[in-house]
Amino acid sequence: MAKLDWSILNDSQKLWVRILTSRYLKRSNFLDCIPNPKSSTIWRDILKGREILKKGMIMGVGDGCHISLWYHHWVGECPIYLMPNFEIPNFIAHWRVVDIIRQGNWYLDDIIHLIPDSLADVILSIPLSTTHVLEDFLKWRSITNGNFSIKTAYGISSNITTPRSRVNCWKSLWKINAPLKYKMLLWNCFSEILPVGTVLGQKIEGFSPLCARCLDNNEDHLHLFRDCPSSFSFWCSVITKTNTVFNERHIFFLGSWQEWIGFNMKQSDLWRTTFAVGCWHIWIMRNKAVFDGKMLHPSFVFNRFYVDYCLTNVTFQTNLAKPLIQSQLALWRPAQPGAYKLNIDGSWKDVAKAGGGRLIRRDNGTWFMGFSSKYRSFFPLAAELQALRDVLLLAKCFQLTNIEVETDAKSILIMLDNAEKNSKHDLIVLISEVLQLLKLNWSITIAHIKRDANQVAHCLAHYAHLMDADHVTHQGVPDCARKAYDNDLMNVPQSSSAAATQ
Numbered sequence: 465m466a467k468l469d470w471s472i473l474n475d476s477q478k479l480w481v482r483i484l485t486s487r488y489l490k491r492s493n494f495l496d497c498i499p500n501p502k503s504s505t506i507w508r509d510i511l512k513g514r515e516i517l518k519k520g521m522i523m524g525v526g527d528g529c530h531i532s533l534w535y536h537h538w539v540g541e542c543p544i545y546l547m548p549n550f551e552i553p554n555f556i557a558h559w560r561v562v563d564i565i566r567q568g569n570w571y572l573d574d575i576i577h578l579i580p581d582s583l584a585d586v587i588l589s590i591p592l593s594t595t596h597v598l599e600d601f602l603k604w605r606s607i608t609n610g611n612f613s614i615k616t617a618y619g620i621s622s623n624i625t626t627p628r629s630r631v632n633c634w635k636s637l638w639k640i641n642a643p644l645k646y647k648m649l650l651w652n653c654f655s656e657i658l659p660v661g662t663v664l665g666q667k668i669e670g671f672s673p674l675c676a677r678c679l680d681n682n683e684d685h686l687h688l689f690r691d692c693p694s695s696f697s698f699w700c701s702v703i704t705k706t707n708t709v710f711n712e713r714h715i716f717f718l719g720s721w722q723e724w725i726g727f728n729m730k731q732s733d734l735w736r737t738t739f740a741v742g743c744w745h746i747w748i749m750r751n752k753a754v755f756d757g758k759m760l761h762p763s764f765v766f767n768r769f770y771v772d773y774c775l776t777n778v779t780f781q782t783n784l785a786k787p788l789i790q791s792q793l794a795l796w797r798p799a800q801p802g803a804y805k806l807n808i809d810g811s812w813k814d815v816a817k818a819g820g821g822r823l824i825r826r827d828n829g830t831w832f833m834g835f836s837s838k839y840r841s842f843f844p845l846a847a848e849l850q851a852l853r854d855v856l857l858l859a860k861c862f863q864l865t866n867i868e869v870e871t872d873a874k875s876i877l878i879m880l881d882n883a884e885k886n887s888k889h890d891l892i893v894l895i896s897e898v899l900q901l902l903k904l905n906w907s908i909t910i911a912h913i914k915r916d917a918n919q920v921a922h923c924l925a926h927y928a929h930l931m932d933a934d935h936v937t938h939q940g941v942p943d944c945a946r947k948a949y950d951n952d953l954m955n956v957p958q959s960s961s962a963a964a965t966q
């Protein structure tokens with residue numbers, strides 16, 4: 465139920481959310497709405513799920529305009545007003561988080577005497593955007609990407625509710641080698657809690673339970689995933705084209721929902737992954753029909769499935785001896801003619817001891833500008849992202865239009881590539897600011913390089929721990945990076961290095 469509750473708060477455009485909220489919420493707020501004994505069972509169950517949500521939810525700071533500084537839970541273990549012996553001075557009781565932000569930085573002077581030092585440290589480590597406005601958002605606090613997770617909700621709820629377990633396949637489910645989103649969908653399938661036609665039809669007066677794809681049968685879980693003609697022909701392609709042989713093949717299209725799930729979960733690891741990916745694509749096909757009125761051809765769905773199936777199997781089945789993204793450069797190389805090379809690195813020891821190094825070099829390898837900065841951050845990745853954001857701001861400031869950025873933190877690139885999935889990540893403010901900067905009108909590449917090729921940036925980041933000031937600009941090569949810089953210059957081709965060493 466907490467999953468449905470999460471959707472009500474975060475997916476307001478979903479049809480079933482619109483139907484339920486327009487019927488039951490009217491003008492009240494979902495989190496504060498009082499259960500009415502006359503409401504339907506599903507709605508009363510959904511309201512019960514709020515207890516888990518309230519325990520696991522926290523506000524993520526975007527621009528801070530919609531978060532009450534004291535009364536909302538956005539930092540620490542509870543809303544600040546609930547902390548022991550805490551009293552809010554009347555004249556600032558109405559403050560929002562935005563009131564302690566000035567020009568993209570935390571400004572705690574007005575409240576520092578009211579809160580414990582440890583809390584101030586945590587606040588200072590929450591990343592803020594300096595250029596890009598992001599709205600405040602709700603996130604799930606047990607995991608850093610901020611998206612709702614059944615597993616953590618289950619942990620939180622263990623003393624509140626007992627989830628239904630109709631199919632005894634949970635262990636096989638969590639062991640499937642596939643991304644979490646596929647397993648989440650299967651989890652919902654197993655529990656028969658997806659908002660399919662028959663479920664909504666029972667709960668919502670006048671709602672047609674008919675399948676939107678074939679308009680021939682009521683849409684229950686079994687019809688949706690197996691028996692609808694488009695699902696049937698999809699599975700036939702999958703079984704044939706992946707050369708899958710079942711011991712009892714005829715069973716695949718037989719049996720009740722429970723038997724069908726049980727049958728599939730008893731098959732090989734490979735088939736269970738295939739099954740999870742297949743169900744996902746059927747669900748997408750079905751949603752296209754329901755929400756966009758578009759009927760995708762089963763062969764089109766199969767082609768999409770097949771790409772996803774191959775990727776999932778390569779990523780999750782092969783052992784990690786062969787990484788997907790090969791590290792390319794072990795040696796630093798200058799930028800293409802006419803471009804600038806930007807190297808960044810983060811260095812992290814603890815919350816108060818994080819730093820970033822960034823430098824810009826010309827296409828002949830010579831020093832353009834370097835910087836060391838102290839950062840506050842709870843994750844090493846935050847320091848890397850801040851260094852990336854800051855170097856892009858610098859490049860913009862110097863009006864460089866052709867730049868090549870290099871980092872040895874592959875996770876940054878993966879995170880930027882998957883920004884959509886990370887929309888509730890603790891670092892989303894930095895991620896979206898970087899993405900905005902990348903979209904500026906300039907020629908830019910970002911590459912992952914080996915650590916050895918990033919030594920100068922590494923030295924500058926390390927230097928941040930030793931300096932007194934928060935930021936130091938290195939107009940020329942600083943002593944701390946001299947050796948690494950000279951080493952890099954040796955990799956510059958002769959013709960341009962002649963100019964560099966003069």
Ligand SMILES: [Zn+2]
Pocket residue numbers: 675676677678679680681687691692693
């Ligand atoms: Zn159908």
